[in-house]
Amino acid sequence: MDALPLPSGGSAITFETPTIVKHAIGGAYRSGIPSLDRSAILADLGSSVPELSFQYFADHILPPSHVDASSVKKLIAEKHIIGGRWSAFPFNPATIIGTEQAVFKRLENVVQAIVSCCDGGQRAGFQYVDNPDRVPYLERTNLTRPDAYFELDPIASTVRSGSSSESRLSAWYNIGVAGECKTANTDNNSLDDDVTAKVIWSMHHIMRSDPCRRFTLGFTIEDTTTRIWFCCRQIVLVTQPFNFITEHEKLIQFVSSVLYSGRVSMGWDPTIIRHVTDNRTYFDITVHSQGKAMQFRSSKFLSNLGAGAIRGRGTRVFRARRLNDEGKEVGEEVALRDVWVDVDRLREADIYQRLQTDVEALGPDSLKEFQRLFLTIVTHGDVLIDNVADRTLDLAMRNAEVSGSHVGKFHLWCKPLALSRPDVNSSGASPTLDAPNLTRAPVSHSRHVHPQVHYRVVFQEVGVAVFEVKSLDKFFHVLVDGAKALDLMHACGWVHRDISSGNILQVGDGGKLCDLEYAKKIDGEGGHAVRTVHSLSLLTYTVLIRLVR
Numbered sequence: 001m002d003a004l005p006l007p008s009g010g011s012a013i014t015f016e017t018p019t020i021v022k023h024a025i026g027g028a029y030r031s032g033i034p035s036l037d038r039s040a041i042l043a044d045l046g047s048s049v050p051e052l053s054f055q056y057f058a059d060h061i062l063p064p065s066h067v068d069a070s071s072v073k074k075l076i077a078e079k080h081i082i083g084g085r086w087s088a089f090p091f092n093p094a095t096i097i098g099t100e101q102a103v104f105k106r107l108e109n110v111v112q113a114i115v116s117c118c119d120g121g122q123r124a125g126f127q128y129v130d131n132p133d134r135v136p137y138l139e140r141t142n143l144t145r146p147d148a149y150f151e152l153d154p155i156a157s158t159v160r161s162g163s164s165s166e167s168r169l170s171a172w173y174n175i176g177v178a179g180e181c182k183t184a185n186t187d188n189n190s191l192d193d194d195v196t197a198k199v200i201w202s203m204h205h206i207m208r209s210d211p212c213r214r215f216t217l218g219f220t221i222e223d224t225t226t227r228i229w230f231c232c233r234q235i236v237l238v239t240q241p242f243n244f245i246t247e248h249e250k251l252i253q254f255v256s257s258v259l260y261s262g263r264v265s266m267g268w269d270p271t272i273i274r275h276v277t278d279n280r281t282y283f284d285i286t287v288h289s290q291g292k293a294m295q296f297r298s299s300k301f302l303s304n305l306g307a308g309a310i311r312g313r314g315t316r317v318f319r320a321r322r323l324n325d326e327g328k329e330v331g332e333e334v335a336l337r338d339v340w341v342d343v344d345r346l347r348e349a350d351i352y353q354r355l356q357t358d359v360e361a362l363g364p365d366s367l368k369e370f371q372r373l374f375l376t377i378v379t380h381g382d383v384l385i386d387n388v389a390d391r392t393l394d395l396a397m398r399n400a401e402v403s404g405s406h407v408g409k410f411h412l413w414c415k416p417l418a419l420s421r422p423d424v425n426s427s428g429a430s431p432t433l434d435a436p437n438l439t440r441a442p443v444s445h446s447r448h449v450h451p452q453v454h455y456r457v458v459f460q461e462v463g464v465a466v467f468e469v470k471s472l473d474k475f476f477h478v479l480v481d482g483a484k485a486l487d488l489m490h491a492c493g494w495v496h497r498d499i500s501s502g503n504i505l506q507v508g509d510g511g512k513l514c515d516l517e518y519a520k521k522i523d524g525e526g527g528h529a530v531r532t533v534h535s536l537s538l539l540t541y542t543v544l545i546r547l548v549r
Contacts, residue, residue, distance in 0.1 A: 038197040038198065038201045042413075045311070048412055049237060050235070050237050050403070050407045050409070051238050051409060052237060052240070052400070053406070054239045054242055056400070057228060057237070059398075060397055060398045062253070064257070065257040066122070066260065067118050067256035069252040072117045072256070076114065076248070076252070080109075085245050086113075086245055088107075088113075089106060092223055094223040100132075100183050101147075104130065104147065104148065104181040107130065107148065111128040111255055114252055114255050114259075115259065118259075124153055124259040124260055125153060125261055125262055125266075126153050126177075126260075128149075129149050130148045132145065132147040133145070134170070137170065138172045144201065146175075146180060146202050147179055149175045149176075149179055152176065172206060172210065173210050175206060176216065176266040177217040177218060177266075178202035178206065178216075179199065179218060180202070180218075182195050182221070182223075183223060184222065186222060195220045195222055196412065199218040199229055203216050203217075203229060207314070208308050211269075211272055211274075211304075211307075212268055212274055213267050214232065214454065215231060215233075215396045216230075216232075216267050221244060232392050232397070233311060233340040234340075234392035234396075235392070237402065264385065269390075271385065272338075282299060285298060285338070287336070287457075288381040288384045294379055295323040295327075296322050296334065297323055297329055299321070301318060301319075303315070303316065304316045313339045313340050314339065315339045316337070317335055317337050318336045318338070319333055319334075320334055334458050334459060334460060335458070335461065337457050337458075337459070338454075338455075338456050339457075339517075340454055342451070342453075343391060343393075343451045343452060343453045347380060347455055348380070348515075348516055349377045349380035351516045351517065353377075355489065356374075374485060374516075375459040376459060376461060377460075378459065378460050379457075379458050380455070380457035382455050383453075383454035389453055389454075391451060402449075459514075463505025463506055463514070465501065465502045466479060466482070466501050466504040466505065466511070467502065474506065479504060479511065482499075482503075482511050485511075485512070485513035486499070486513065493523065495520055495522060498518040
């Protein structure tokens, strides 16, 4: 156990769990330098990701396909396969003279050939776009530019080129699969393999930018070597390589699975709907609780920095108001937290209820203090999709086994990070001073990942994080209330385990302690891997309060 010593006469502050470095919410990630940003994401994934056979990936991860790949191949072979190769690729990309853009534009012809032979009158829900020179639209600063992608198809055409004459720009919010294509074949054998880094970044970019996404897909092509990728809040997966030019049925299965799938099977969340009017974007969000559903309409983000990590909780907090049966906003503003939690953890509202029960045993004065120092739950529950809890393992991955003899390792090359400020908490707290003297948990090269469930909780109070409080007098007043809340927890045998400057809020003239998802009764059973994140600067203020109280 590491300890932070107090001045003479004081007892040391000890950490029950050491901190874990999250590069994706540190300085390197916010550097604005694309290579550093991508390296931060790779560093958080560790040294490798699970590698599955293509067929296992198709059976569990890809949207279910109603297309018989072998039958389609027979039809395609009549016109589009010559000598065992796609007619559009008589030679391998590495040997074709021309720019990479020109070489891989031929993929449009391959996709169109697959579409033309997928009989059945089913309209494609997605279209393939070759567009390496244009950045898809996004409100936030965005320089990410995938070579190709499958996007939602609002019109009848299935293949669309990214010509400058088009009036409708592609948007990241419509991209279901991002792709990277390169004529050289490194296949991750050197630090120069930027194809892997770029496709992982694109998947991460989709997940961090769009609250409507539960998971997303990607693909990479290096010469002929092709891999399909998957990313959700639990894990990143990749297929074993295949040759897209000669292994026709695999490419047909991948393309048809994507083109003829629906929004939900491609990772969109039907319980959060995006609306864009007069350059304003807002979301209608459904919260399920005890067989009932309540809808809320967001007005702004209170916090979304927690969505920056490629794996993890993906925490977003919205300022919102409830919608009545007529779709009208009613009542006061509330704070709605959208988060992915480990399936075997207590939900945050349940933790509040257990803590309140223990506080009640201390007497009515303690209960009154609890109501003053902690947030009030309006409603909460796991997100339901077709009346089934939205779990990463059950729904997104269809119970895929990601460990065992059938699972390989795809090694990730990560260039050393020049910058590192991994001190922002999972709730999206603002960066604080680095803590070089704080002992952190070692970065594991083989990380255990927990299946997660999508969860929402609504709080009555809308507060301001203490690090945003401008008045020094109010700052310390709020911080003192935070310390009182911790004292109350300790009095009934609880510890918070995730205290930071983002977890103490100014509400009105006072302070409230929040983010109890890691709170635990001291004699509680069960445990999880290291998660706690501490802020050294906040600890300094806490020490100061101890000395003056």
